[in-house]
Amino acid sequence: MSNAPLMPKATAVWLVDNTSLTFDQIAEFCGLHVLEVKGIADGDVAQGIKGMDPISSGQLTRDELDKAGKDQNYRLAMAAAKVEIPEIKAKKSSKYMPVTLRQERPNAILWLIRNHEELKDAQIIRLVGTTKPTIEAIRDRTHHNTANLVPTDPVTLGLCTQVDLDREVKKGSERVAREKEKLAKEMEKAGTLLPSDESAPAPEPKSTDKGYAKIITAAEMAEIQRKAEEDLLEPEERTPVAPSPDKQPDADSVFAKLGGKSVDPRPRSD
Numbered sequence: 136m137s138n139a140p141l142m143p144k145a146t147a148v149w150l151v152d153n154t155s156l157t158f159d160q161i162a163e164f165c166g167l168h169v170l171e172v173k174g175i176a177d178g179d180v181a182q183g184i185k186g187m188d189p190i191s192s193g194q195l196t197r198d199e200l201d202k203a204g205k206d207q208n209y210r211l212a213m214a215a216a217k218v219e220i221p222e223i224k225a226k227k228s229s230k231y232m233p234v235t236l237r238q239e240r241p242n243a244i245l246w247l248i249r250n251h252e253e254l255k256d257a258q259i260i261r262l263v264g265t266t267k268p269t270i271e272a273i274r275d276r277t278h279h280n281t282a283n284l285v286p287t288d289p290v291t292l293g294l295c296t297q298v299d300l301d302r303e304v305k306k307g308s309e310r311v312a313r314e315k316e317k318l319a320k321e322m323e324k325a326g327t328l329l330p331s332d333e334s335a336p337a338p339e340p341k342s343t344d345k346g347y348a349k350i351i352t353a354a355e356m357a358e359i360q361r362k363a364e365e366d367l368l369e370p371e372e373r374t375p376v377a378p379s380p381d382k383q384p385d386a387d388s389v390f391a392k393l394g395g396k397s398v399d400p401r402p403r404s405d
Contacts, residue, residue: 138213139166140194142187144175149186151176154200157207164195164211193217236294240265241280243289244273250286253307262295262303 140146143165150161151172158172165172174180189195196214203209243263247254248270254262256270272278290297 140164140187140189140213141192143167144181145184145187146189146194147172147175148181148184149188152186153188155204156200156211160203160207160209160211164213236292239287239292240294241269241273241278242285242287243292243294244270245284246286246288248274251304251307253311254303255307255310258303258307262299263289264294 144167147161147165147167150156150164154161158169158176161167162169162172171180190197190200194214195211199211199214203211240263244259244265247259247262256267259265259270260267269278273281273284278284289295290300
């Protein structure tokens with residue numbers, strides 16, 4: 136049964152002495168083992184314990200007891216409680232720690248600070264049983280024995296178990312993940328700034344008069360290279376430039392290039 140009587144052994148003693156219930160029925164109702172109930176009947180178990188009547192205490196009704204006495208396969212059921220009794224939680228007492236382990240606490244704290252940044256001071260206090268000023272002194276390197284501290288796993292030292300350490304690390308990791316997710320949502324809601332290469336407009340080409348370089352196309356670069364190569368050639372090796380069809384050369388310009396004098400095209404009269 137999920138709910139056992141308040142005094143299971145005393146109730147079992149009373150049921151063995153005052154009823155004809157089977158050992159199985161008494162064991163299941165009281166939450167005991169069958170062999171333990173047999174030991175109570177034989178007088179080997181619960182010697183000196185006075186039986187308690189479950190009917191007078193309101194844990195069992197007379198009708199329920201009569202039904203179980205008539206049918207051996209019937210299982211007793213607890214009577215509905217008239218008053219709800221709150222569950223009493225036992226207080227955790229501080230565990231005694233030998234003096235040798237107390238001296239190793241700073242080493243364990245330093246190991247936790249270096250290897251598990253996600254742990255809060257309260258979690259470190261629960262693991263190694265220290266104080267917050269001690270943790271802050273070791274973190275700020277103001278502890279009186281900072282020069283001699285050696286980071287050591289608290290599980291190896293026996294200050295805590297691996298299960299406790301894993302549980303605290305898991306809690307710290309989940310807390311950090313929640314904080315990052317919350318920060319990301321706040322930034323997304325507020326609107327983040329774009330990178331400079333995306334937000335800044337493309338610079339416009341400036342005039343060469345102000346010291347900015349002019350953008351040169353591939354065709355212009357090829358023409359410049361061709362002219363530079365022709366400047367290196369001898370005059371006779373250069374490619375003659377064809378005259379423009381729009382501008383026809385006249386006679387004066389031709390004779391001027393040949394070094395001669397201009398000739399009057401009109402016939403002379405003797």
